[in-house]
Amino acid sequence: GESVGLHLPTLSVQEGDNSIINCAYSNSASDYFIWYKQESGKGPQFIIDIRSNMDKRQGQRVTVLLNKTVKHLSLQIAATQPGDSAVYFCAEVDSGTYKYIFGTGTRLKVLA
């Protein structure tokens, strides 16, 4: 498996608090966005997605916000739990090419 990158931006939050992870994307033609969670030793796992015709989408404890004007995406995790500790990646997708472009990733640390 893969160890967590040493130089990733890190967000530390207290258990039970809300977490907000941000991502800037680059391609104006991207029309689909996905958040992935990667735990140590595992591959990225799908969390939530959003299409460009929406600005907010909610899942279970997670919300994704999309601001196309400034090309910004955020992932909000409510009541953060120890099991949420992982590296989170955003991906932008141009549905014309199907190509996923990933961000650098943010490491989320949940403090007990």
Add this chain to the structure above:
Amino acid sequence: EAGVTQFPSHSVIEKGQTVTLRCDPISGHDNLYWYRRVMGKEIKFLLHFVKESKQDESGMPNNRFLAERTGGTYSTLKVQPAELEDSGVYFCASSQEGLAGQNEQFFGPGTRLTVL
């Protein structure tokens, strides 16, 4: 249903040697992708197969990398000869054709390649 599997999970080789990574996609998925993540950096696209055909190989770093998907099932990624900068984690993903091109990709656990 089994997810995407990759073999081996780890590989340590010396510079100049050859390594072959294998990916078994989810059964029935026509699309297969290879990605690479160098330590601490973003996950970068390498190439995309649709069945046995290379749809897009624009991310392949150089001609030391050769990907194949004979028969449109599993895929191999060979690095020959390996260089130090090839170290990283190689992910494979697969997907079905989705609506309006929005096809969720399911990732394997990755192969961690270390070139010494």
